[in-house]
Amino acid sequence: MSEHAPLTAADLHEVVVTVNGVARAARVPARRLLSDLLRHELRLTGTHVGCEHGVCGACTVLLDGEPVRSCLTFAVMVDGARITTVEGLAGADGELGPVQRAFRECHGLQCGFCTPGFLLLATDLLARRPDPTDDEIADALGGNLCRCTGYVNIVRSVRRAAALAAASTPGAPGDPDRRDGPDATDGAEEAP
Secondary structure: OOOOOOOOHHHEEEEEEEEOOEEEEEEEEOOOEHHHHHHHHOOOOOOOOOOOOOOOOOOEEEEOOEEEEHHHOEHHHHOOOEEEOHHHHOOOOOOOOHHHHHHHHOOOOOOOOOHHHHHHHHHHHHHHOOOOOHHHHHHHHOOOOOOOOOHHHHHHHHHHHHHHHHHOOOOOOOOOOOOOOOOOOOOOOOOO
16 A cells, blocks of 8 residues: 555544543544544544653553553554543533642643643552652653643642542541541540
């Protein structure tokens, strides 16, 4: 087949993925990148394409719960997979999720181009380590590049996201109903 010959139906492959909880199908050529499937076929443009070499991290998505560079992943390789993009971090009503809120509150973004990748890496980190240290945050985010914000506010944002998530988890540190401090009881009422 010549480099510029039009694609035929035989050149296309059916790909079915669950993106942000919704099953989606597309017919793509074998060399279509996951980033292009998401942006062009599925119209989920929150996944940004920066370097197209897997270096910058702007295209990071979660594939079956693991962060991957979508610009290095062929769409045909993800048939049947679960994918989370930045659009999937918000609540069903469009309300920002804790990681998104934290980045907004702590100024963890400036131009915003790298932000989707950072948000998904932070989401993955907090799923694995709900209360990460600054070193763990730096290690988890170290493969993504930001050219304008600087990393201080990004690390601060991840710490804030951990606090927001903890406060919204019943029984977690930060939950006002948690009963494990010096005033905690075993749940039994004391007699007067």
